[in-house]
Amino acid sequence: MNRDIDRLDPAFDPRIADWLEADPDRAPREVLETVVAAMPSIPQRRALRAPWRLPEMLTPARAAVAAVLGVLLVGGAIFVFQRPGWSNVGGPQLSVSPSHSASTSDAPGASSPLGLAIIGLDGSVRQDLRLPVDAWMADLSSDGSKVAFTTSDKGFGFCGGCGEPRYAAVAAIGATGGHYLYPEGDVVSPGGIEHLTWSPDGTRLAFVGLDPTGNRDIYVGDVGSVDGSQVAALTIRRLTTDPAIDEFPAWTPDGETIVYANLGSEPPDDSGFSYTQEIWRVSVDGGTPVRLTNNQSADTMPDVRADGLVVFWREGQTFTIDLEGTGEARLRNAPDAFNPRWSPDGSKLAMLRYDPSDRARFPATYAIGPSYPLLDVIVVDLATGKITPIGPRVASDVNPPSWTPDGEALLIARYDDGG
Amino acid sequence: MQVELVERASRGDREAFTSLAASHVDRCYALAYRILRDPHRAQDATQQAMLGAWRDLRSLRDPERFEAWLYRLVVHASYVEARGERRWMARVRVISTELPLSPDVARSVADRDELETAFRRLSPEQRAVVVLHHHLGYPLTEIAATLGIPEGTARSRLHYAVRQLRAALDEGSTLVTSEERPA
Numbered sequence: 310m311n312r313d314i315d316r317l318d319p320a321f322d323p324r325i326a327d328w329l330e331a332d333p334d335r336a337p338r339e340v341l342e343t344v345v346a347a348m349p350s351i352p353q354r355r356a357l358r359a360p361w362r363l364p365e366m367l368t369p370a371r372a373a374v375a376a377v378l379g380v381l382l383v384g385g386a387i388f389v390f391q392r393p394g395w396s397n398v399g400g401p402q403l404s405v406s407p408s409h410s411a412s413t414s415d416a417p418g419a420s421s422p423l424g425l426a427i428i429g430l431d432g433s434v435r436q437d438l439r440l441p442v443d444a445w446m447a448d449l450s451s452d453g454s455k456v457a458f459t460t461s462d463k464g465f466g467f468c469g470g471c472g473e474p475r476y477a478a479v480a481a482i483g484a485t486g487g488h489y490l491y492p493e494g495d496v497v498s499p500g501g502i503e504h505l506t507w508s509p510d511g512t513r514l515a516f517v518g519l520d521p522t523g524n525r526d527i528y529v530g531d532v533g534s535v536d537g538s539q540v541a542a543l544t545i546r547r548l549t550t551d552p553a554i555d556e557f558p559a560w561t562p563d564g565e566t567i568v569y570a571n572l573g574s575e576p577p578d579d580s581g582f583s584y585t586q587e588i589w590r591v592s593v594d595g596g597t598p599v600r601l602t603n604n605q606s607a608d609t610m611p612d613v614r615a616d617g618l619v620v621f622w623r624e625g626q627t628f629t630i631d632l633e634g635t636g637e638a639r640l641r642n643a644p645d646a647f648n649p650r651w652s653p654d655g656s657k658l659a660m661l662r663y664d665p666s667d668r669a670r671f672p673a674t675y676a677i678g679p680s681y682p683l684l685d686v687i688v689v690d691l692a693t694g695k696i697t698p699i700g701p702r703v704a705s706d707v708n709p710p711s712w713t714p715d716g717e718a719l720l721i722a723r724y725d726d727g728g
Numbered sequence: 729m730q731v732e733l734v735e736r737a738s739r740g741d742r743e744a745f746t747s748l749a750a751s752h753v754d755r756c757y758a759l760a761y762r763i764l765r766d767p768h769r770a771q772d773a774t775q776q777a778m779l780g781a782w783r784d785l786r787s788l789r790d791p792e793r794f795e796a797w798l799y800r801l802v803v804h805a806s807y808v809e810a811r812g813e814r815r816w817m818a819r820v821r822v823i824s825t826e827l828p829l830s831p832d833v834a835r836s837v838a839d840r841d842e843l844e845t846a847f848r849r850l851s852p853e854q855r856a857v858v859v860l861h862h863h864l865g866y867p868l869t870e871i872a873a874t875l876g877i878p879e880g881t882a883r884s885r886l887h888y889a890v891r892q893l894r895a896a897l898d899e900g901s902t903l904v905t906s907e908e909r910p911a
Contacts, residue, residue, distance in 0.1 A: 320883075320890050324897060326862040328843045329762050336757030340771050344749055344778045348742050351783050524851065576848035 425456060427482075429718045430688055432700035440480055446504050449711040449720040450511040451653075455481045456720060457505040457514055457532075477502040477516065477543065479532065504556055504707070508564045513593075514543065515558040515567050525554045527569050529593050548591050549598060555589075557648075559612045559619075561632065566590050568601070568619055568632070570609035582607035588621050590632060601634040610709075614651045620658065622647055627658070642694035646687060648709035653716045658689045661703060661710075686710050686721055734791035737782075745785070749778050752795065756802045762859040763806040765848060773809045777801035796874045799864075803856045803875060810852035846896030854889040857882055 425444045427435040438456065447458035457479050501519025508515070518528040530543035549555045554572040561568065573585025586607040591598040601619065602608045608628070611621040619630050620640070627643035630636060643649065646660035661684040686699040703710075703722055710719035730751075736744035756777060761770035780801050788797050847855060860866045860874060868886065872879040 320886050321862065322890055322894060325843065325858065325890065325893055328840060329859060329863040331840075332758065332762050333767070334754055334758045336753045336774060337767070337771055340757060340774050340778075341750055341753045343775050344753075344782075345746055347775075347779055348745065348782050351779060353738075353740060353782065353786055354784055574849075576845070 425458065425720060425722055427713060427718050428686075428699055428721050428723070430697060430699065432698075435718050436482070438480070438482070441478075444478075444722060446707055447711070447720060447722050448506045449482075449713065450507040451509050451714060452511055453482065453714045455479060455507075455511065457507060458722075459502060459505065477505055477514075504558060506558055506560060508560050509562055510564055513564070515560060515593075517556050517558065518545070518547065524552060525556060526550060527555045527558050527567055527591065529567070546595070548593065548595055551598075557610050561590075561613050561617060562615050564593070566592055566632070568611045568613055570611060570621070571598075582609065582624070588619065588630065599634070601630055601632070602637070603634075610648045612648075612650050614655045615653070616655065618655075620649045620651060622649060627660075640691060642691050643689055644687070644696060646689075647684070650709050650711060652688075652712055653714060656691060657716075658691065659699075659710045659712065659719055660687050660689060661685070661708075662687050686719065686723075688719075730794065731791040734785070734788070734794045738785045738788065738791075745782055748794070749782075752798055753778070756798065759799060759802050759859060759864070760806050760809075762863055763803065763852060763855045764809055765844070769809040770806075773802060773805040776805040776808070780805070796870075799860075800874050800876060803860075806856065807852045842896045843893060846893050850889050850892065854885045857886045858889045858893070861886055 425438040425440050425447050427438070427449075429435050440456070440458065441460040444458040444460055447456055449456050457477065460478050503517040503519070503525075505514050505516045507513075512532060514530045514532055516528055516530065517525050519525055526547055526549040528545045528547050530545040532543060548567060549569075549571075551571065553574065555569050556572075558567045558569045560566070568588065568590045570586055571589050572583055573587060575583045575585040577583045584605045584607055586609045587603060588601040588608050588611050589598045590601060602621075606624050608621055608623050611619050613619050613632075617632050619632060621628055621630070625645040627640040627646075627649050629638050629640060640658075643658060643660070644662060646662035648661050650659040651657075652659065663684055684703050686703065688697045688699060689695070690697075699710075699719060699721070702724055708722040710721045712719055730748070733744045733748050737748055753774065757770055757774045760773040760777075761767060764770050764773060777798065778801075781798050788794060847858070850858070856875065857871055860871045861868075866874065868879055868882050871886070872882040875882065
C-alpha cells in the first residue's frame with residue numbers, strides 16, 4: 310500500500326487503514342475453481358461499440374462522437390422500444406453450472422420463464438407482457454392499464470437489480486411500446502430508481518431514488534400520459550432526506566401520503582434486517598415524516614388498504630397498524646412470508662414466501678454468480694387462513710406482486726422454468 | 729507479461745485468463761471482503777466479477793488498464809451483493825465466555841467494534857471509496873477513474889465516510905440518529 314498519501318491527504322486516517330489491514334487477504338480456493346469451471350460455458354461478448362462505456366479510453370475523436378450521441382440520447386429523453394426486439398436485450402446466456410440447460414426463447418409468441426406476466430389466482434397465464442426479461446420492481450396501476458418497472462441498459466444482459474445504469478420505464482398494457490422515464494427537477498441519478506409504485510389515480514409514481522452520494526430516499530414523480538408517443542419525463546420532488554435508507558413506498562388511498570420503511574440508525578445484520586427498521590409516513594407535499602412503529606424489531610414492506618389500514622412485515626410475522634400509529638395487531642392467519650399486498654377488496658394478501666427446497670433456485674443461467682433461492686407467490690384469505698400458491702415464482706423479495714382491479718389476478722415478475 | 733495475457737485472453741485463450749485470474753483473485757477477494765464485511769458475499773462478488781471480466785474482456789480497449797477495470801467490476805459486484813436478497817433468519821445472541829481483557833486490548837477491541845459498526849452504516853458506494861483509499865492507497869483521481877465517477881463525487885463520499893468513521897472512534901461522537909430526522 311502507498312503510505313505516501315497519508316502525508317498529503319486529510320481524508321486519510323491510519324486507524325482506518327490499520328483496521329482494514331487486519332481483514333483477510335486470501336481468497337478461498339473454491340473462488341478460482343468455480344471461475345475456471347464456469348468459463349467454458351460463458352461466451353465472450355463482442356467488443357462494445359459505444360465509446361462512452363469506457364470513459365477512460367476516450368480519444369478526442371471518440372469524445373466528439375460520444376458527445377453527439379449523448380445529445381441525441383439524453384437531450385430527447387425518449388427511448389422508444391419495439392416489442393419484437395425487447396426480449397433479446399439480455400444477450401448471451403451465462404451459466405456457472407455447466408449441467409444446467411434452461412434457456413429462454415426470443416421468438417415472438419414463445420413463452421419465457423422470465424419477465425412480467427399477469428397470472429390468475431388459478432395459476433393460469435392471462436397475459437405474458439413480453440416486456441424486458443430483466444423487468445424488476447414492477448407495479449401495475451390500480452386501473453390495470455399500465456405497468457411501471459426498472460430495466461437495465463441495453464447490452465448488459467440480465468441481472469435483476471444490478472447492472473448500471475437501470476432506468477425506470479412505463480408501458481401501457483396491450484400497447485406495442487413504452488417509454489423510459491428520465492427524472493427531472495431534483496437531484497437523483499437517472500439510473501438510481503427503485504421500488505416504483507403508482508398513485509391510486511395513476512398519474513404519479515412514488516419510488517426510491519439513489520442520489521449521487523449514494524443515499525436512498527423517497528421521491529414522487531408526475532408522469533405524463535403513456536400512449537407510445539409522448540415524452541416520458543418524470544418531474545420529481547424529494548420527500549425524505551435522512552441518511553438512513555428509505556424504501557418500499559406505498560400510497561394511501563387518497564393519494565396524499567406515502568407510507569414507507571426506514572432502516573434506522575443500526576445497519577442490517579446477516580439476515581438483511583435491522584431492529585431499528587420502522588414504518589413511517591410522509592405527505593406527498595413534503596414536510597416532517599411521522600413514525601408509525603417504534604420497537605426493537607425490524608418493521609418493513611408496508612402496504613395500505615383502501616380503508617387506510619397499514620399492513621407490514623415484522624420478523625416473520627404480519628402486522629397491521631393505522632395511519633396514526635395506533636391499534637397495532639398481528640394477523641394470525643398470515644404465514645411467514647414477505648411483502649404483503651392487499652387485494653382490492655382488502656380480504657386477501659398476496660405475499661412472497663421462500664421455498665426451502667434446494668430445487669427452487671434461481672439458476673445462475675440468468676445471473677452472474679451463484680444461484681439464489683426462489684420465492685413462491687401465495688395468496689392468503691385472511692378470514693379463513695387458506696393459502697393458495699399461485700405457481701410462478703420470483704427471484705427476489707423486492708419483486709412483490711400487484712393486483713389487477715378485479716382482484717382475480719396478479720402482475721408477477723416471474724421466474725418459472727416449469728420445474 | 730500481463731498485457732500479453734490480457735490480449736491472449738481477449739481472443740478466447742482460457743489458459744491465459746486463468747493465469748490472470750489466479751494472479752488477481754486474492755486482491756479481488758480482499759477488496760470485496762473489505763466492502764461487504766462478509767466472506768460468503770465477498771466470495772460471490774469475486775466470482776461474479778471475474779466471470780464478468782471473462783465475458784466482457786473484449787470491451788477493454790487498453791490491456792494495461794486490466795487491473796483497474798477488474799477492480800471496478802469487483803466493486804460493482806459488491807454493490808449488487810450488498811443490495812442482494814434478504815432472508816429472514818432467527819437471530820441468536822452469542823454470550824461471550826472469554827476472560828476480561830486488559831484495558832489496552834479492551835480499548836483496541838472496542839475501537840474495532842466501533843469501526844465495524846460505523847462502517848456497516850455506510851452505503852456500499854461510500855465503503856468502496858474508503859477501501860480503495862485506505863487499503864489500496866488510491867488517490868482520489870484513481871478512485872474516480874476506477875469507479876467511473878466524477879472526482880468530486882469520490883471526494884464527497886470519502887470525506888463523509890471518514891468523518892463518520894472518525895466520529896465513531898473519537899469520544900463524544902454525535903452521529904445523526906433516526907430520531908433527529910431532518911424534514
